[in-house]
Amino acid sequence: MSVYLVQFLSGLASASALFLAASGLSIIFGVTRVVNFAHGSFYMLGAFFGYTFVREVGGGGIGFWFALLLAALAVGLVGLVVELVILRRLYKAPELFQLIATFGVILIVQDVALWAWGAEDLLGPRAPGLTGIVRIFGTPMPVYDLALIAAGPLVLAALWLLFNRTRWGILVRAATEDREMVAALGVNQSLLFTGVFVLGSMLAGLGGAIQLPKGGADLLMDFGILAEMFVVVVVGGMGSILGAFLAAVLISLLNTFGILVWPDGTLVLMFILMAVILVVRPTGLLGRPETAGHKAEAGFETALRPAGPHYKLFIAAVLALLLVLPVLVGEFYLILVIDILVLALFATSLHFLMSTGGLVSFGHAAFYGGGAYAAALLVTYAATPFELALLLAPLGAGLLALVIGWFCVRLSGVYFAMLTLAFAQVAWSIVFQWSDVTNGDDGLLGIWPSAWASGTLVFYFLALVIAVGGIFLIRRVIFAPFGYGLRATRDSTLRAAAIGIDIKRQQLVAFVFAGAMAGLAGALFVFSKGSVFPDEMSIPRSFDALLMVLLGGVESLSGPFVGAAAFTYLHDELITFEYWRLLLGLTIVALVLLFPQGLAGAAKHYLGRYLKLEAEPTGAAVTKREVREA
Amino acid sequence: MSEAAVKPNPAAPSLAVRHLSKAFGGVQAVRDVSFDLGKGELLALIGPNGAGKSTCFNMLNGQIRADSGSVSLAGTELIGRSPADIWRRGVGRTFQITATFPSMTVAENVAMVLMSQRHELFSFLKTAVQRHRKKALELLDLVGMTGQADRPCGVLSYGDLKRVELAVALGNEPSVLLMDEPTAGMAPRERIELMGLAARLVRDLGLSVLFTEHDMDIVFGHADRIIVLSRGELIAEGTAEQIRSNPLVLKTYLGEGQIYGRKEG
Numbered sequence: 001m002s003v004y005l006v007q008f009l010s011g012l013a014s015a016s017a018l019f020l021a022a023s024g025l026s027i028i029f030g031v032t033r034v035v036n037f038a039h040g041s042f043y044m045l046g047a048f049f050g051y052t053f054v055r056e057v058g059g060g061g062i063g064f065w066f067a068l069l070l071a072a073l074a075v076g077l078v079g080l081v082v083e084l085v086i087l088r089r090l091y092k093a094p095e096l097f098q099l100i101a102t103f104g105v106i107l108i109v110q111d112v113a114l115w116a117w118g119a120e121d122l123l124g125p126r127a128p129g130l131t132g133i134v135r136i137f138g139t140p141m142p143v144y145d146l147a148l149i150a151a152g153p154l155v156l157a158a159l160w161l162l163f164n165r166t167r168w169g170i171l172v173r174a175a176t177e178d179r180e181m182v183a184a185l186g187v188n189q190s191l192l193f194t195g196v197f198v199l200g201s202m203l204a205g206l207g208g209a210i211q212l213p214k215g216g217a218d219l220l221m222d223f224g225i226l227a228e229m230f231v232v233v234v235v236g237g238m239g240s241i242l243g244a245f246l247a248a249v250l251i252s253l254l255n256t257f258g259i260l261v262w263p264d265g266t267l268v269l270m271f272i273l274m275a276v277i278l279v280v281r282p283t284g285l286l287g288r289p290e291t292a293g294h295k296a297e298a299g300f301e302t303a304l305r306p307a308g309p310h311y312k313l314f315i316a317a318v319l320a321l322l323l324v325l326p327v328l329v330g331e332f333y334l335i336l337v338i339d340i341l342v343l344a345l346f347a348t349s350l351h352f353l354m355s356t357g358g359l360v361s362f363g364h365a366a367f368y369g370g371g372a373y374a375a376a377l378l379v380t381y382a383a384t385p386f387e388l389a390l391l392l393a394p395l396g397a398g399l400l401a402l403v404i405g406w407f408c409v410r411l412s413g414v415y416f417a418m419l420t421l422a423f424a425q426v427a428w429s430i431v432f433q434w435s436d437v438t439n440g441d442d443g444l445l446g447i448w449p450s451a452w453a454s455g456t457l458v459f460y461f462l463a464l465v466i467a468v469g470g471i472f473l474i475r476r477v478i479f480a481p482f483g484y485g486l487r488a489t490r491d492s493t494l495r496a497a498a499i500g501i502d503i504k505r506q507q508l509v510a511f512v513f514a515g516a517m518a519g520l521a522g523a524l525f526v527f528s529k530g531s532v533f534p535d536e537m538s539i540p541r542s543f544d545a546l547l548m549v550l551l552g553g554v555e556s557l558s559g560p561f562v563g564a565a566a567f568t569y570l571h572d573e574l575i576t577f578e579y580w581r582l583l584l585g586l587t588i589v590a591l592v593l594l595f596p597q598g599l600a601g602a603a604k605h606y607l608g609r610y611l612k613l614e615a616e617p618t619g620a621a622v623t624k625r626e627v628r629e630a
Numbered sequence: 631m632s633e634a635a636v637k638p639n640p641a642a643p644s645l646a647v648r649h650l651s652k653a654f655g656g657v658q659a660v661r662d663v664s665f666d667l668g669k670g671e672l673l674a675l676i677g678p679n680g681a682g683k684s685t686c687f688n689m690l691n692g693q694i695r696a697d698s699g700s701v702s703l704a705g706t707e708l709i710g711r712s713p714a715d716i717w718r719r720g721v722g723r724t725f726q727i728t729a730t731f732p733s734m735t736v737a738e739n740v741a742m743v744l745m746s747q748r749h750e751l752f753s754f755l756k757t758a759v760q761r762h763r764k765k766a767l768e769l770l771d772l773v774g775m776t777g778q779a780d781r782p783c784g785v786l787s788y789g790d791l792k793r794v795e796l797a798v799a800l801g802n803e804p805s806v807l808l809m810d811e812p813t814a815g816m817a818p819r820e821r822i823e824l825m826g827l828a829a830r831l832v833r834d835l836g837l838s839v840l841f842t843e844h845d846m847d848i849v850f851g852h853a854d855r856i857i858v859l860s861r862g863e864l865i866a867e868g869t870a871e872q873i874r875s876n877p878l879v880l881k882t883y884l885g886e887g888q889i890y891g892r893k894e895g
């Protein structure tokens with residue numbers, strides 16, 4: 001009996017740090033409408049800062065807690081810099097850009113932390129005076145857990161006071177409910193935004209710091225907590241602090257009890273809980289229905305047109321070049337171009353979902369990796385021939401997309417995005433943890449194509465045919481009635497529903513199709529490398545795809561290809577540096593701030609003045625400015 | 631029930647609305663509303679801002695679910711059905727704030743309806759470019775928009791968007807048309823022209839129409855019959871003459887500080 005009680009208390013203890021971090025995320029989103037992806041990094045920084053401050057000033061009972069507060073303040077300062085330098089310029093930009101920019105911050109923080117604190121996991125300092133254990137009906141439990149249990153409700157109460165009893169807090173609440181109105185009241189909005197962002201960052205930092213004695217500090221904390229925070233926010237209801245608290249407790253309890261009952265299944269349990277809650281209450285435990293019209297993507301007010309003569313010529317030239325490439329370059333570059341082709345197909349499948357469907361997925365790598373693993377598992381366990389595995393992999397990925405999509409399309413906008421990320425993280429964890437089957441972190445090796453296709457030259461042509469074929473198929477679908485119907489749901493859900501379009505079904509089918517195409521890319525990948533590791537399903541891989549789409553430009557259909565090439569080039573250039581993440585992060589942030597239309601978008605914007613990049617509309621004359629090319 | 635008892639329309643009704651209610655939180659937006667929409671009738675639903683007109687429309691086309699009540703379309707219950715389902719059964723609508731697809735051309739907006747009607751939206755390999763163009767242009771001709779068929783909807787003027795919406799709503803040959811403020815946000819001359827056009831079209835096609843409108847000239851000029859909503863309740867029903875002289879209606883509008891229809895009276 002007492003075992004259960006201690007387990008219960010231990011669950012409550014781990015809920016506190018999670019709650020602090022998630023409430024910060026929720027508050028920032030409520031006011032600024034930015035989903036701060038770097039929030040997990042702030043949490044991690046809180047732990048690292050806490051570690052240093054406790055060592056420097058943390059002598060004695062008071063000193064320890066003072067050091068933790070200092071850590072929170074330091075993270076608040078980091079948040080201040082991020083807000084002033086990056087986000088402030090992006091509040092009016094499409095959400096995708098804010099998310100990519102904060103992803104850039106994740107990379108920067110990772111390398112700065114690596115540089116400052118080293119790669120070793122740091123063991124957390126113990127809290128003076130709270131180092132012992134208490135016995136609860138005979139079962140031992142760390143005293144510090146009791147302090148953690150108190151911390152959650154204490155912060156909850158403090159936040160309640162702040163938002164109900166102070167002028168600033170009431171303003172923040174008003175801004176969450178009606179932003180236009182607060183702006184109309186003459187409140188200095190940018191000051192409010194900055195303040196809220198700093199507060200949210202401090203909460204994340206505090207969360208990271210208080211869990212130090214329990215969990216220490218390491219460089220993997222950022223993505224781990226990010227997915228959990230998203231689950232908490234989605235389950236608790238976006239914008240509801242009490243909801244975040246309840247969800248954090250629920251999830252932590254599920255984890256601690258899950259370990260007792262079904263040690264290998266905690267992730268599956270979390271998945272089931274999230275699924276059940278979302279089916280019963282799509283807005284989360286205490287969330288309100290989201291206001292209509294809040295989309296995760298900027299409005300596409302320009303018309304999509306089939307390719308024009310010059311554009312077709314350009315594509316033909318590129319294809320011709322790819323066909324004769326083996327004559328021009330050596331094996332090394334051929335392999336590089338295979339990488340680009342694979343990534344281009346992957347990015348195009350995501351681009352389809354984002355631009356035509358308006359569905360920004362943050363977990364698209366689940367299907368890329370899913371396809372890769374489907375192929376690898378089929379080869380490893382069923383001795384499936386290469387050709388068949390290549391065919392079945394997209395089906396496997398499509399099936400995974402059907403399961404995940406069935407839940408995700410119930411939500412829209414950023415909620416959809418967060419849920420895709422959370423599910424992708426679950427998929428990654430399963431592959432990572434289920435080592436009996438997937439070989440865990442060691443990956444599956446020796447997955448090679450049949451003899452006829454194993455030479456670089458033949459495989460190059462195979463990859464070319466499949467990737468280009470896949471991209472053309474996607475393009476065809478965009479201009480097919482299905483693609484039009486999907487775009488209709490993106491443009492106006494009201495009108496789409498009022499002309500008989502089943503919005504969720506249209507979106508789900510699009511999700512499955514995009515997942516299958518990503519799976520095809522993943523299968524090509526695994527046969528080109530001969531192996532697959534859980535990394536291919538991870539959050540950073542999902543972000544790679546988003547980055548490629550962004551590099552190429554969201555509004556341009558050839559963007560993903562350009563983006564994949566630019567990404568591969570960037571990656572290869574940067575990887576030679578020790579701190580390549582830092583450089584990549586800085587590049588991302590700079591690109592977002594300087595080139596909001598992406599590379600292909602910018603190129604077409606300028607070239608479009610001189611060349612016919614899109615088909616002339618039939619009938620009446622249309623001014624050039626009104627339509628943008630596909 | 632409201633004071634003005636609802637007289638059932640003698641002709642077989644296209645739409646029979648009974649005891650419809652809807653509350654948003656504490657606000658009772660619509661309370662126990664009943665009326666019939668006769669076949670081929672142009673019925674105006676009027677009332678001050680916030681009276682619950684749009685909420686009624688949204689319940690009729692399934693966009694929001696009524697708390698209670700029933701809506702029967704030729705014997706079929708509509709409450710509980712999805713907007714898509716209700717549309718397939720022949721109830722089309724336009725929105726107070728136009729809802730079109732800005733990234734598609736005017737002709738494509740109309741073609742969308744035709745594709746949806748023909749269950750083509752899960753076709754992956756056919757092309758949608760130019761699809762149903764002839765039929766789309768015919769529909770656009772009805773509303774005088776063929777000249778702008780190839781402009782993206784995103785750049786049209788508001789009045790033109792209203793015309794496109796009308797063509798879109800007529801696309802699947804509905805039997806009932808719901809028009810929420812068909813002329814809102816337009817210049818006076820354009821309003822008269824557009825409402826004249828809409829009225830002519832629906833009469834030619836024999837549609838039953840329920841519309842709301844704040845411009846009383848338009849209401850009195852075109853409606854066969856008028857029902858008046860105030861704070862969610864029906865307070866009057868009758869011809870233009872009857873409504874114009876109904877003291878309760880006058881009081882409602884005067885009480886709300888809005889004095890439409892005064893220049894006639």
Ligand SMILES: Nc1ncnc2c1ncn2[C@@H]1O[C@H](COP(=O)(O)OP(=O)(O)OP(=O)(O)O)[C@@H](O)[C@H]1O
Nearest residue numbers: 654657659677678679680681682683684685686726
């Ligand atoms: N989605 C909603 N959530 C909460 N309240 C709503 C919602 N829609 C409408 N209301 C409220 O219901 C009442 C009726 O609104 P409705 O839009 O139906 O009025 P209306 O007669 O169409 O007004 P108008 O002439 O301004 O268009 C109003 O008090 C409105 O604030």
Ligand SMILES: [Mg+2]
Nearest residue numbers: 683684685726
């Ligand atoms: Mg209205």
